[in-house]
């Protein structure tokens with residue numbers, strides 16, 4: 001038994017599923033084609049408590065990681081791209097404000113994000129610093145009582161549409177995890193510019209882009225956490241964020257399995273439904289087995305997160321396995337659907353493109369293997 005088997009979360013799952021089928025499913029493919037974010041769905045979701053349920057109650061959340069997990073998985077079953085942007089706002093951005101921000105920052109930034117009125121993003125990656133996150137060259141320097149930030153961030157989810165930005169920078173001359181600072185910046189601040197959304201393979205209704213920081217000058221009100229502690233804070237939050245990512249794989253894989261089973265029962269070749277061919281059954285069976293194993297492990301992982309346990313190894317195991325699993329599931333679903341699966345008219349083509357990001361974003365599969373090995377060998 002995990003949280004997912006409790007009646008309140010079964011009911012929440014049913015409600016979130018109904019919402020997604022009504023509000024998100026009819027527009028998911030169109031927004032993917034148009035490469036624009038469905039703001040109106042976010043607002044409706046927020047009104048039902050589906051944005052930031054894990055965030056503290058006093059700012060509009062429900063202090064409920066399990067609710068976040070249930071809504072996250074159901075969203076990804078319908079539109080991975082929508083959830084990618086929602087999650088960058090209510091987990092990557094808002095969770096960091098909730099964990100490391102002061103009272104004023106929490107009051108200023110959390111309620112509008114939870115209400116779906118404002119969108120946040122979290123910016124670490126740079127053109128020359130991806131997996132090697134500590135090699136970032138965006139800098140902060142003191143100028144009297146001000147901080148001046150210079151640098152460039154790339155591949156940032158929501159950068160083109162965000163109102164609020166968390167930007168990670170380092171003190172010039174500092175190295176490794178020393179000298180880091182996280183700043184909360186706002187659109188309109190002098191020196192902060194964002195580029196046009198990148199053209200992407202998948203997650204296309206989630207705008208991704210660059211942030212240019214050219215002498216952005218802020219007071220300590222915009223400093224998140226303690227000066228110099230930015231990287232340590234970041235790593236302490238990253239485990240939680242990485243623990244949720246495999247739910248994207250679970251959601252997309254469930255959508256694939258649903259499509260594959262339905263199609264296999266309907267499609268007839270050689271005088272019978274293709275579901276009667278054992279080579280097709282093998283694909284369905286393996287897909288289902290791998291999905292259930294991943295799902296149960298991820299629910300266990302979310303329970304550890306909710307208990308405040310350290311989950312570095314477990315989060316990496318879940319992310320590695322689940323992201324490989326969903327890529328196999330999407331590939332096999334297309335195979336089961338033959339030429340139809342390859343056509344853009346069918347949703348599985350979108351699932352196949354979306355799944356690839358899960359082996360890259362929030363730490364590549366290679367990096368997850370290194371983390372697991374490091375934990376084993378220490």
Ligand SMILES: Cc1cc2nc3c(=O)[nH]c(=O)nc-3n(C[C@H](O)[C@H](O)[C@H](O)COP(=O)(O)OP(=O)(O)OC[C@H]3O[C@@H](n4cnc5c(N)ncnc54)[C@H](O)[C@@H]3O)c2cc1C
Pocket residue numbers: 088092121122123124125129130131132154155156157158200203208357360361362363364365366367
């Ligand atoms: C759609 C999208 C959204 C994103 N959103 C955000 C966001 O909101 N915020 C943010 O900060 N970042 C974001 N990212 C960035 C993402 O986290 C990075 O792309 C990812 O960490 C990999 O970095 P990289 O792309 O620079 O690849 P690189 O680090 O250059 O890696 C290239 C290849 O080398 C491999 N490699 C690297 N180091 C090693 C090693 N030591 N051993 C073995 N192999 C290695 C990698 O696994 C990979 O296969 C996003 C990326 C994408 C594509």
